Amino acid sequence: MRKNRWLVLGISGSSVLFFLNVLLAFRDSTVVEWGKRVVIREVAVFKDKGTVVEVGGTVLRSSGKYGAQYGRLLKLKTGEWLAAYTVSLTNGYQRDANGGLELEVAKSADEGRTWQSVGRIKDPGRDLDNAQMIQRKDGAILLACRSVRWQESYKLPVYFSDDQGGNWKLLSEIDRHEGGVGELGNPDQGVYEPHMVFLDDGRIAVMYANEKYAKLNPGYSQIISQKISDDNGSSWGKEIKVVYDDNHRSSRPGMPVWTRMKNGKFMVVYEICGPEKCNIYYKISEDGIQWPKGFGNQIPEQLGGPYLFSLNDGRLLVTSNKSNMSVSNDFGKTWQLINSAWDKTLWPSIYQINEKEVGVVNSVPREIGGNNIQVRFGKIMK
Template sequence: MRAFVLALALLAAAPCATAGVQWTDTATLAESNAAWGRLARLPDGRWLAVTTRFHGKATPSTLTISLGDARGRQWQELSSVAEAGRNIDNGELIVLPGGRILLGMRSLVEGKSYRLNVHASDDGGRTWRFLSTIDRNEDPRGRKDRGVWEPVFTQLADGALSVLYADETLADGDPSYNQVVSQRLSRDGGASWGAKSVLVKQAGGGKLRPGMPVMSRMQDGRYLLVFEICGDDPQCPVSTKASDDGVAWPDGLGTPLADQRCGPQLTTTTRGTVFVTSCQNEVTFSDDNGAHWQRVAPPAWPGGFRHSWPAIYQLGEDEIGVVNGTPGGGVKIRIGTF
């Protein structure tokens, strides 16, 4: 831990030349008692962020919405979302074409109720109202491994709104799938959701746990999906799949992606470069639509594998930001020029 903190201090002191990225600035979303930061750009160019906030064992967690400037450097808290008696986490933001903002989350009463809920804001994130439930399990029979987790939105080219998530609700079926990657589509801006499609599963069922899916549309028009596969390896190696439309995907467990493990996140820049990060705390990139990958050295956040749940975004024409949980319970953004 001491070496990790020292490395962060050295990074903060001076820019670092890298293979493809020069890390320059650090911005703070939360100082403590926080985790899981995710961003979305507003129509006026500014940013919204969601972070999970923890208030002690007796009080359920909440989600805090923060407003940032167009460069992602300065942030101020804007609003908070809670669900009475329920722990909420895995916040995910998307700004729809009409300007409405959706906030997805996992919401649970452990062992009793698991839901993926959506709240909506029509005033830039200042106020929120419940909109819909994507999926749920209200009869887990005391089990902690029958939930639905980590919803991620993507606006598809045909106008449909996609949500991907990790899904344990097929674990009691025949065959039994410990966990799968599921998708639902909405044609009414998230007010209702279509039937579930399973995008990644272990053939014939079993103990493998594909999950934490995220996809991005690449420059060639296809969609790239990244996801972890837990079960055999506790550090959960990452694989990829590609789809022409973001809905029909090839069978199987995909193609392994080097240098990434657990909780992958990705973004495609306006130049076409695809960047990926994960709890391995490396950054890799592809300039040929995922055919070949290179590793950025040094990474945005040194220290190796850690359950810090990073995410990556294009902040400006030539800038990316890696959002990450930090030692001590803060959430920060490491910004670099590519």
């Protein structure tokens, strides 16, 4: 009788089994049990609200509610952790020739429970943002970021530290686009959001969002580009176009984050803004160099600013500015929504703290304005 009922509905036995498996998966979806939240960096709001004044010999700064944003972590070979994030501690380069957003680096020796600021990177007269770090086999740390003067100068510098993040020196430049004041605007024609990964042969590869083609004819509003370094980040090779589509030139693939999966293949996730409304997509490569053409495949229920992490057991976790979290147990063939670490996210990132624990870093909004950098820890359940 039950079998005939399904046949009347026009559903085969194999389809029934599929839907039952889906229902069971969603019923048993607690992959991580979320717990403690820790503040990595809290930047005080400046005392004045727009005017630079001097009171008793103290200059009160004007751009005071930014706080800290865009946190990214790195686990060192020593077991310690570094955090890099963007801070606003000056009036900004438009009011102060030596001003601009800066990058700060903090260190934790207790798996992220407490943090201490250890270093700062400045590029006077420019805004730094989008930090991301890796550690070379020789122990040196590389930090890639964007450095901009809006609508006139865009660079992707790589900084080098040989003392675990305390001091930084400029090592190389991934890409740049230079023009006169206002020449690279309407639309912007910049380069942003570098993300470095080691290839199987030990070389460092980087992906980034690239608007340099925006005013070419025919051009692209934005694409995702890749370059490879044969000398540990001291120089970078020719550009490889990773995500673009000749039939969708107004689309804006960007914010790439990629990793080597446990099966040896590479996956990159990214947003596609414009007509695709900042939905999240992914591609898979056998070697991290040759990538399929087109826009790839969409990850459901994710939107803007994605982050991807491959757990030690092979599962993939993805989150984004939509504040959802997705897991894949089959290297991206299917995705399932799971319990999320945060109700509201801005530029989140994911890390495996130890075998039993993950952490999700977030730019958390404050009642006083701006954001601080926090990490929320979660126990891996299965």
